[in-house]
Amino acid sequence: MSNPAKSIRIGTMIQATEGKAPENIAAIADLGFESFEPFFWQTTNGQDLAELGKRSRDAIGDRDITISTLGMFGNPLEDQEMDRQTLQGWKDCIDNAHHFGATCVAGFTGRIRNQKLTDSLPKYKQVWSELAKRAADKGVKIAFENCAMDGNWQTGDWNIAHNPDAWELMFNETPDDNIGLEWEPCHQLVYLIDPLPQIRKWAHKFFHVHGKDATVRWEVIREHGVFGKEPFVFMRTPGFGDSNWTDVISELRLAGYQGSIDIEGWHDPVYRDALEMTGQVRGLNYLKQCRGGDFVDAQAAYDGGDPSLKNPA
DSSP states (O other): OOOGGGGEEEEEEEEOTTSOHHHHHHHHTTSSOOBEEEEEESOOTTOOHHHHHHHHHHHHTTSSOBOOEEEEESOTTSOSHHHHHHHHHHHHHHHHHHHHTOOEEEEOOOOOTTSOGGGGHHHHHHHHHHHHHHHHHTTOEEEEEOOOTTOOSSOOSSOSTTSHHHHHHHHHHOOOTTEEEEEOHHHHHHTTOOHHHHHHHHGGGEEEEEEOEEEEOHHHHHHHOSSSSSOOEEEEOTTSSSOOHHHHHHHHHHTTOOEEEEEOOTTOSSSOGGGHHHHHHHHHHHHHHHHTTTHHHHHHHHHTTOGGGSOOO
């Protein structure tokens, strides 16, 4: 039988900008990841994405691993050379997602640089209304990561989709059913927002989830505040941060979320560089445990008639 536990898969992000996504997949495909999110940083570097998608799927082979989402991160709202490459990258990812087996493309909205958030809304509507139609024609969803990229309501460079007040404005401008969020609790904890009530309100717009957490250093806040010289929060790999992912996944299930949680791990101040994959594998196993990764064995025993698993009622 199919495993209902895997209606939410646990995977990781795969760097694809340099053209080595298949090699990167092959290097870690046997570590237990159930999904991959190949992602591009600002540009696809002119790669043939149809060919890259085929090679990525070939690298997976007959393993039970999926690619549900591609990442395209940059600022497609302005007109510098790299911004134009980012916009073209979005179009190319939308057009070629199916070659990877993906049904979603995720990234940042972009932003009119150094202006308050609401000044970006007209350009946001223009660009993303067109991309939403392009994506709908391909059966693709668009998901915006909730990362501020060091911006705030008054100024910034990359993204306006980092705040639930902004989501209200954005989805009023683009009410398209295929525009939503690539959500993670980390970026809410950075804002000192409780992630769990946010899931209950917004999960209908969650098209993809990033496995990233945060540790809030409350003793620093009490002594130095949030604008002092001491960092008051660290981004963490799941299993090392403040979030109870059993609760997070339970809320996602209650809301009907089905898809991947792909780990974004390299921000962790401890498990990075030489310890990167050590932290990622720990996060992978932690998230599987929170999800119920042993479900299939219990179900098999139940179906096999193990009397200890039968409800006496």
